[in-house]
Amino acid sequence: MIVDIATRAYNHTFKLDPIVRSLLDTDFYKLLMQQMIYVLHPKLPVTFQLINRAKDLPLARIIDRRELEEQLDFVRQLSFQKNEIIWLAGNTFYGNRQIFRPEFISWLADFRLPDYELRVVDDQFELRFHGPWAEATAWEIPALAILSELKARAVMKAMSRFEIDVLYARAKAKLWAKIERLRVLEQEGPLRVGDFGTRRRHSYLWQRWCIEAMVEGIGRSFTGTSNVKHAMDLGLEALGTNAHELPMVYAALTDNDEDLRQAPYDVLRDWASFYSDNLRIILPDSFGTTYFLDHAPGEFGDWTGLRPDSKEPVEAVEEYIAWLKARGRDPMTKTAILSDGMDIDTIETAVRHFRGRIGNLPIGWGTNLTNDFRGCMPHFDDRLMHPTSLVCKVIEAAGRPAVKLSDNPTKATGPREEIERYLRVFGTKGMTTQAVLV
Amino acid sequence: MIVDIATRAYNHTFKLDPIVRSLLDTDFYKLLMQQMIYVLHPKLPVTFQLINRAKDLPLARIIDRRELEEQLDFVRQLSFQKNEIIWLAGNTFYGNRQIFRPEFISWLADFRLPDYELRVVDDQFELRFHGPWAEATAWEIPALAILSELKARAVMKAMSRFEIDVLYARAKAKLWAKIERLRVLEQEGPLRVGDFGTRRRHSYLWQRWCIEAMVEGIGRSFTGTSNVKHAMDLGLEALGTNAHELPMVYAALTDNDEDLRQAPYDVLRDWASFYSDNLRIILPDSFGTTYFLDHAPGEFGDWTGLRPDSKEPVEAVEEYIAWLKARGRDPMTKTAILSDGMDIDTIETAVRHFRGRIGNLPIGWGTNLTNDFRGCMPHFDDRLMHPTSLVCKVIEAAGRPAVKLSDNPTKATGPREEIERYLRVFGTKGMTTQAVLV
Structure with missing residues (x-):
């Protein structure tokens, strides 16, 4: 149907x-x-x-x-x-x-x-x-x-019904033009992109269309979707690890500054008692990535990867690579997940920049995948259609x-x-x- | 529905x-x-x-x-x-x-x-x-x-179903981008564009979509459609006058060169016994526009307009304007219909060139309105989707x-x-x- x-x-x-x-x-x-x-x-x-x-x-x-x-x-x-x-x-x-x-x-x-x-x-x-x-x-x-x-x-x-038709046609054409650029990128070397766009999607049906477009366009490089329902219905991998609420709550529960400093590490140790391998991804930026990495106990060098979420992506992954090397780890065995406001330009830049420098650079493509209607309104100003x-x-x-502090005080x-x-x-x-x- | x-x-x-x-x-x-x-x-x-x-x-x-x-x-x-x-x-x-x-x-x-x-x-x-x-x-x-x-x-x-979906989305986005340019053109001055795209249309439904897009986009400047069924169903003007078959048959029936030379004029005199006013449009190019105009009896200066069909449009209308002036007719009371392979670029050029120089310059937009899928195929070469x-x-x-000779011997x-x-x-x-x- x-x-x-x-x-x-x-x-x-x-x-x-x-x-x-x-x-x-x-x-x-x-x-x-x-x-x-x-x-x-x-x-x-x-x-x-x-x-x-x-x-x-x-x-x-x-x-x-x-x-x-x-x-x-x-x-x-x-x-x-x-x-x-x-x-x-x-x-x-x-x-x-x-x-x-x-x-x-x-x-x-x-x-x-x-x-x-x-x-x-x-x-x-x-x-x-x-x-x-x-x-x-x-x-x-x-x-x-x-x-x-x-x-x-x-x-x-x-x-009108017709305006809505043009709106969707343009949004489809716009997404497909991005996917054509991903197809070029995937011909150059490994590419891994997944959908992370549930929360600020234009709509449920539109998110599904975007996922189907990714399957159609870059099937072998499309890693799946963070949306569990779409993953089940479409037979795709469900993607995701952990979020800021874990260190935020652990930090809130501490009684002194020293316990507060340890909270980001404590929460990940609890996480590791549940999940292994590719689910051991560090989300380092709740209270500043640089602090997290500078003070991280040696065991965190064993974790599979890192998901920077509020720092400029190339800078964040460079910092991670330097941190790995300083700890004698080979970045080519590690993963950095980029999921903060990515769009086709930043995906191209990051993927090309890090080819051969880190083992795995999966992209979690969010709002700019599932809610990019900029320039798609048939008649009038489209400011209201921008994602909120x-x-x-x-x-x-x-x-x-x-x-939460993040790497970006705003x-x-x-x-x-x-x-x-x-x-x-x-x-x-x-x-x-x-x-x-x- | x-x-x-x-x-x-x-x-x-x-x-x-x-x-x-x-x-x-x-x-x-x-x-x-x-x-x-x-x-x-x-x-x-x-x-x-x-x-x-x-x-x-x-x-x-x-x-x-x-x-x-x-x-x-x-x-x-x-x-x-x-x-x-x-x-x-x-x-x-x-x-x-x-x-x-x-x-x-x-x-x-x-x-x-x-x-x-x-x-x-x-x-x-x-x-x-x-x-x-x-x-x-x-x-x-x-x-x-x-x-x-x-x-x-x-x-x-x-x-696949999905590829077809992308194909139509891109074709819609492409047509709408052209219509946005027509909207600019209509803000600059009078514009009259109609659909002449039945014969080489992509499909019946697609032609209807294109017509609806024109109504939506340039309603007041859209003159109607040559397609009688769409005109009836959508309450639009039905457009069209006469075609080359008339002088071609009249010419074929002549027995000598002198009668042959008169055939293009004879057929229009018959036409005038049926139709008046805006239906008195000369299609001059069956055996060469220049010959037709050079030898046309004075009465054809009274006709409402001209539809050049195989000459570069600006050149053809300039020739018509010069012909009118040489016969003491005011081009601002006349119509030139452009319908030969027009597309947005040639429409813009012609409309801007002739503003204030001819009374009425309606465009009959054909195949490039109803069958422009160039660059719209999602994956592969789209040569086969070009109009034939x-x-x-x-x-x-x-x-x-x-x-038929036309102004273009090919x-x-x-x-x-x-x-x-x-x-x-x-x-x-x-x-x-x-x-x-x-």
């Missing part, structure tokens, strides 16, 4: 057309983290908060509050389907069978999302999720995807504030005084201010 | 999917000419022949002969539907009601296409239509459209050979010795050899 995306988009006006229809419509790393959290921190209360970094975009005036509530309510009544649970238990992930423990699988089978709190402040939605960490964490991706798609739908409501800089972060754990989150304390503890070596584009 | 063109194209493999489903799916000028022929030359036997000018494209190896026969047979059993006849009789064309006489309308109601003769010679189809002129003439457009679409379908049979230089011409009338048709006689009679003044692109 061929879905005519333009038709579906046009029909959105007629009834509730759920955006997230399955709890598997989330990123794979959420499930990996959820298992570790469920086993090690079952009762820890946390709060996640969804915010719009672009304060000049009054989302609550663009998106109808009632529609948002309907979508969130729809997801709350979802539970995993039987076939989804069986697939999670029986499928091979990253080359390993039964990556999920039976007790976690049985818990998942009954899992539902906790309640949400929605307020409107200064034309922005303030969306919070309280609950046990293992439950509240699951809101991140569906909440982001819902807001992202509701915004796209709001823009398209003002468009939405983030959903843990802000509190066991009543204590959670902080991305720091948390109360000002806590950010300052963290900056004092971890230092600012290697940090650079950069504009956040997506 | 939204037609997903990619889906339909993919499904072509499954059953007979008729290309021409209505006798109205033809160019409007065919009906205008048919009426004149029916009244003045009811019994004249003629032969039309469809040929592929591109001898290096072995159409009979690309298109299945049986499929071609099925499509031709399907059209042969068609007759006008009742609502179509009522519309022809009741609609206003070029501002006039009842342009078609009641006796012609009744004859049309029972009209069916005559038989065809199909042979394969050197991997080319040789397709001939014999019969009374008023009947055989009606084969031209459906036969051309069928071959053009069958070729496109043959290419798409080797493509197919023409369907009258070759014989009452047993005598029919000849377009001349007819037996060599007859072409030479015509060249002797009409001269070669103002003729230039040009490559024929579409």
Whole structure:
């Protein structure tokens, strides 16, 4: 069956057309983290908060509050389907069978999302999720995807059926032109690109089209998708490892500066008790990549790779290679995953720069894969169709504030005084201010 | 209802999917000419022949002969539907009601296409239509459209559903980029562009999409379509006047050189006994535009306009303007219709060149509107998707050979010795050899 995306988009006006229809419509790393959290921190209360970094975009005036509530309510009544649970238990992930423990699988089978709190402040939605960490964490991706798609739908409501048709035709042509450049890149040497674009996608169906385009265009170089539902439906690899919420919560729980300094390493040691091989990927930038690497115990040289997430990619991987060499490790046996705002230009630059210098340089292509409609509007200004800089972060754990610094201070989150304390503890070596584009 | 063109194209493999489903799916000028022929030359036997000018494209190896026969047979059993006849009789064309006489309308109601003769010679189809002129003439457009679409379908049979989707997305994006340039042009001053792309269209549905795109993009500057079926269905103006077959047949019937020289004028005098105002458009190039204008009796200065069809457009219209001025006519009260292989570049050039210098410069945008898939194939060489230089011409009338010279000797048709006689009679003044692109 061929879905005519333009038709579906046009029909959105007629009834509730759920955006997230399955709890598997989330990123794979959420499930990996959820298992570790469920086993090690079952009762820890946390709060996640969804915010719009672009304060000049009054989302609550663009998106109808009632529609948002309907979508969130729809997801709350979802539970995993039987076939989804069986697939999670029986499928091979990253080359390993039964990556999920039976007790976690049985818990998942009954899992539902906790309640949400929605307020409107200064034309922005303030969306919070309280609950046990293992439950509240699951809101991140569906909440982001819902807001992202509701915004796209709001823009398209003002468009005719024909305008929507042209919009999608142009977006398809635009993505295919990028894929043709990837095809050139793959002829030059090894290339590995996967879809990481769930959270800020234009829409569910559009993400699926983008994935199918990648399969069609660079089949042998396409590594899979972070989206578990698409991975299951399309028989692709589910991709992802871990995220900032782990060190952020571990850090929030510490009682002194010395424990705080150790938190990023403690959390990875817990991770290693669950996952091996290609799932041992360091996310180093929660409190500054340079601090993390400078102070990392020797065992972290054994980890498979690194995923820089807020530093200029070439610079970050150069730093990693130098760090590996200083520790007597061969970069050609290691992996660096690039997933921070990548697009075709930065993919080309990084892949060409590091050929023969690092073993594996997989790209996690996110928002610029699944939500690039710039220049695609048939008539008018397309600013509203640009992806919105939405983030959903843990802000509190066991009543204590959670902080993230990153390598780019404009991305720091948390109360000002806590950010300052963290900056004092971890230092600012290697940090650079950069504009956040997506 | 939204037609997903990619889906339909993919499904072509499954059953007979008729290309021409209505006798109205033809160019409007065919009906205008048919009426004149029916009244003045009811019994004249003629032969039309469809040929592929591109001898290096072995159409009979690309298109299945049986499929071609099925499509031709399907059209042969068609007759006008009742609502179509009522519309022809009741609609206003070029501002006039009842342009078609009641006796012609009744004859049309029972009209069916005559038989065809199909042979394969050197991997080319040789397709001939014999019969009374008023009947055989009606084969031209459906036969051309069928071959053009069958070729496109043959290419798409080797493509996956996804490749077809990308193909159409790119073609839509490409056309819309052209329309954006027309929108700029229309902001600068008057613009009139119509669809003349039935005969070499990619497909029926694609032509409809192109027309809808023009309505959407340049609604107030879009003059309508030469396709009668689309005009009726979409409530647009039906466009067209007369074609080369009229002077070609009139010329073939003459018995001496002096009568031959008069044939192009005789035929237009007959035309003027049927049609007035905006339908009095001179097609001057059958035996050379320069000869036609140099020898035209004074009354032709009263005609509304000129449609050059084989001369470089700016040159042809300059020649027309000079001719008008030499006869004391104001070019600002006249029309020049450009319809020979126009595309966005030549449209821009001509429209900008003649602003303020001629009253009306409508563009008949043909093959480059309805069949431009160059650069749109997702993977491989798209040479096969280029429009084919197919023409369907009258070759014989009452047993005598029919000849066309045009302003471009590479377009001349007819037996060599007859072409030479015509060249002797009409001269070669103002003729230039040009490559024929579409």
